[in-house]
């Protein structure tokens with residue numbers, strides 16, 4: 001079942017085309033990562049899917065209908081990139097306030113435990129740290145037992161521990177059958193959470209595949225070695241990088257590069273071959 005669908009969707013703000021003919025389906029049970037540099041159009045896409053903005057062209061559907069119709073938003077949870085919280089309300093009160101909007105909300109205690117906010121229940125939101133506010137903002141997307149959640153940069157400003165705790169909460173929701181679309185600048189986050197990665201650049205979808213395939217689609221391997229003196233120019237090596245005493249060779253065919261190194265009698269040691277990280281794949285894809 002398709003929960004969210006964009007069909008040739010565009011969004012222009014004056015002269016700026018933020019989203020340019022994007023078609024994208026999100027099926028129930030998926031955990032999709034939207035990746036892209038600043039200004040790629042990720043937030044605008046999320047706003048279109050969640051009915052916060054109207055497309056300039058094309059069609060968007062959420063839970064089978066227009067996302068601007070409240071009937072189709074009942075099973076939706078959203079954390080925008082920035083959230084304002086009422087400063088004088090306590091954490092527990094904010095959760096209760098949001099819960100009142102739903103027929104069958106998650107219990108306050110359960111929600112706060114899931115997101116590691118138990119100790120803060122009586123704290124006024126104005127006194128929370130940036131990271132604590134962010135965790136609360138993300139937790140609020142889950143109050144209404146949504147079928148699908150959109151999280152725009154959910155872990156911005158969180159330390160490593162808080163980020164991992166939040167990942168666990170998102171994974172638990174997904175394991176229970178929930179559908180998630182998240183945007184992130186942390187490529188490590190997409191690798192850790194998502195199975196499908198949609199790379200967005202200049203308002204268009206540049207790649208839409210499994211995380212492994214997106215990494216693989218760039219077709220590069222990194223061959224690293226320690227070598228005294230330089231490495232001769234080798235066929236098939238696309239780029240060379242040095243880092244301290246290590247030399248990294250980016251190549252489409254690692255086997256061939258290693259054979260060529262041996263044939264050229266390069267006196268290397270500590271050879272290491274690994275696939276390019278998603279970050280490297282992402283930079284290549286968005287450099288078009």
Ligand SMILES: Nc1ncnc2c1ncn2[C@@H]1O[C@H](COP(=O)(O)OP(=O)(O)OP(=O)(O)O)[C@@H](O)[C@H]1O
Pocket residue numbers: 013016017018036037038039040041042043044045081
């Ligand atoms: N309300 C707006 N008015 C005018 N231009 C806008 C507006 N919102 C976004 N844009 C422009 O649309 C483009 C896409 O922005 P968007 O925020 O969707 O990208 P993004 O991928 O979410 O970026 P970031 O990662 O920086 O949040 C940018 O050029 C941005 O300046």
